[in-house]
Amino acid sequence: MRLLHPLDAKLARDLWRLRAQALAIALIIASGVGVLCSSLAVVDALLETATLFYERQRFGDVFGNVTRAPRHLLTRIGDIPGVQVLEARVVKHATVEVEGFDDPVIAALVSIPEDRAPVLNRPWLRRGTLPAPGQVDGAVLSEAFADGHDLAVGDTLHALINGRRRALRVTGIALSPEYVYTIAPGGLLPDDRRFGVIWMGEEVLAAAFDLDGAFNDVSLVLAHGADVDTVVHRLDALLEPYGGTGAIAREDQPSNWFVMNEIRQLRSMAGILPTIFLVVAAFLTNMVLARLIATERSEVGLLKAFGYGNVTVAWHYAKLVLMLAGAGVVLGWLFGWWLGRYSTVLYADMFRFPTLYYHPGLQPFVLAGAVSLGAALAGALGAARRAARLPPAEAMRPPAPAVYRRAGRLSAAARHWFDQLTRIVLRQLLRWPVRALLTSTGVAAAVAVLVMSLQWLDALELMVDSFFFDQQRHDVMVSLVEDRPASVRYEIARLPGVLAVEAHRTVPARLRNRHLSRREAVIGVPGDGELEVLKDATGARVPIPPDGLVMSRTLADRLRLSRGDPVVVEVLEGSRPVIVVPVAAIFDTWIGTPVFIHREALDRALGDPPTVDTLLLDVDPDHILELFDALEATPVVGAVTLRRASVDNFDDTIAENMLVFVTIYVSFACTLAMGVVYNSMRIALSERGRELATLRVLGFTGGEVSYVLLGEAALMVLVALPIGCVLGAALVELMSANFETELFRVPPVVAPSTYGMAMLVVLASAVLCGVLVHRRVERLDLIRVLKTRE
């Protein structure tokens, strides 16, 4: 009894013989599978974690805020059809002092009922307890903040609550569904040390902010099937008289919005990159298999002459592909599982969930496996079909020698210039232009993936430069606790170290253009401001005209507005005037969707005495600590934000995470480049071993013979480089469009050095392949090759 069918023995030997090429293909498949699996698994993990956490802690469905509303209003809110549970709170901001940390720190103060546990948006206690009823100094800190400052239960910190400095004792440390992504109001990224959440007893906070018997924040949970928009609308109507600035649904709640946005990005990532890898893998499978079958014509014929059917023959080769792709899929699964876990750990750092459930289901893995095997089989289909179609007699004859016709002839000039070896290279390319082009395309794909991965860093640099350096010119931003007369700027200007002050007035508003509308804060700025500078795409400064809105292009696009179009601005504050203002100018920014107006124009439109709420300061760096102390002692000062801290935080948070992914993708791209180049070189070597051996016999050196082989590959790679750069630019556009969010647009800029780097990396990969193949050429067994018939 034979253990292994001879055909299977052949299969095993073929695989072994082709191991290097098979490995290259398997690695490419593994890359695709890895990205697909990990993205899908992380999407699952994030969604599942969020859903569970939201449910357990009863995260609100609708949120509203007011300046001050009496508690009896709650009954009317509860009567809105669809409202199931509601809870009112006091939510305010305060400056916090932490020992040993000089930069200004702000906290959101959130009230919790004294006599019972909160019903909605419940903090998840990690350590300690909620403050005891009546405990005036008890405080629960958000975990990230506590960790950022090494604060533990029992520690003390100070907060400037409504102008009064109070000591707070930490009773507990908690997480919250409302602050999974913990950002300061108007902030972009979590900054664990400069922004935190502090839960305190309701009575204490109400007393401190003059809100006894009143509230300024309300959350609702809706009954199943209730229409969110209707509820938001009716809640708005109820809150409006009390200074409501517009209720929001959960999907617009900042923290949740960021989490869901990340999930959307991951999904689009799962679509684009694996496709590239799997298409290239399919192409390579085809190339290798077609070559294998071409060399095995006579074997195929023989099998058929013995009576094996077409299906058996096709299945024989399909098995080869399945084993090869199977190896790739298994590798990809392992890699995807690891990458998924790794990404989840990174997310756990960014998103504060109690635990991130990373229990990837079978589904992503099955899906990725099926797609990859399918792609490889599709790639093999043509070749296997050709094998099945070979008539036995035809297959037994050697293939007709390749015919080089006059089309392959070179012009007289070319003949004069190129030596015979170069002619071999050129004729080879001209003889199989499609194959050469496909190979070039594969290499180009690698360049494109590299351009795309490295571009993230360019985009980041541009975003930081244009936002934090080009647009924002101030050192410190001071948010006032409440609107103040414009004269407050003179008061601030007298503080130590202040070189210049500019005052802003920010009003929440709804901007409308016909059926399109959007909530956005309209920022009133001085006409001659130098601390906030707007520019258009060409880098030219966009001045603030005396009248009309200066709108970011992102917002203009969203509202389908162009310069000169009228906009209906419904101010959601004060006397709530509705005014119609033209778009005076459009500027470009990568971050947010801001809109500016001349402060005097805004004051005129509102019709009330001019006030300001934000001050931008230019500061002498030598006196910055004195300034901090002075600001802290100034009662009107709410929050103090340092531009330097924002830049550092931006760099740390994003760049660090990104670098890891850039590294991973760069190695993917190298796999891609090497897989394509190595395979095509090895195929050329096996196809033309005889010719190359002949050259060796004729007295050409190993180097000269390699030139024939590698010269061809080099030309294909050289052609691929510019194509790859163009593809890369297109891919960058595609990714940028896919990654566009309300908050960021990833600028589709590619620095020249990025193109250079991408090409260099691919060249280096190709050279490495060349060295590997050259060693094979050196070892070519001349006698054996020449002894056999073609």
Place this chain on the structure above:
Amino acid sequence: MSPPTSPTPAILSGRGLTKTYHVGDVDIHALRGVDVELRDGELVVLLGPSGSGKSTLLNILGGLDHPTSGELRFRGKTIDTADERALTRYRRDHVGFVFQFYNLVASLTAEENVALVTEIARAPMSPADALALVGLGDRLDAFPAQLSGGEQQRVAIARAVAKQPEVLLCDEPTGALDSHTGVLVLQAIEQVNRDLGTTAVVITHNSGIAAMADRVLRFGDGQVVDESRNTVRRAPAELTW
């Protein structure tokens, strides 16, 4: 620098050449101590049964392979211990090869196949002249696929002789050809030997071909078992097999 003792100097001489292949546990003795001397301008035919070691000897003489033991000298210089670079040089400068399978480069024309060699040779004849020598002066631009087997083999001979090598080594050059075409190929080899004075070695299974040689070596089991000398060389056209 030929040894002054001999009237016609030995251009290539092997002493006690052996070649042993190890296949698994088995040693295959392809050559068991062969002594050969090839003299300037000589045409030698190697005869012998399949597997007797003819090709092995030819490959060693041509610098394609190293002997397991023994000594090989080209114009008195030892080449059996030469490294890969030196062997490449040796092949490039002094040796022409012709194989049973023509081994032309499919992507080059007849002329270019020959030029392949003349470009790296020290004192080549022109590719056109080399092709004329083998009777293909009018097929310079033909690609291998457009030539018959015999014509391809003659291109291979032209390619081998175009650099004016001292030694022309032919391993069953007529093996794949009918006798009429074979004669044309042999005539080409004969003509090169006669006109250019190139020392030629021809391996064949046809004892009929032996009549065109100056000397005939018979191989058996890795050794030269018989050596004979023809007083008269017959023209290939007169041969029958």
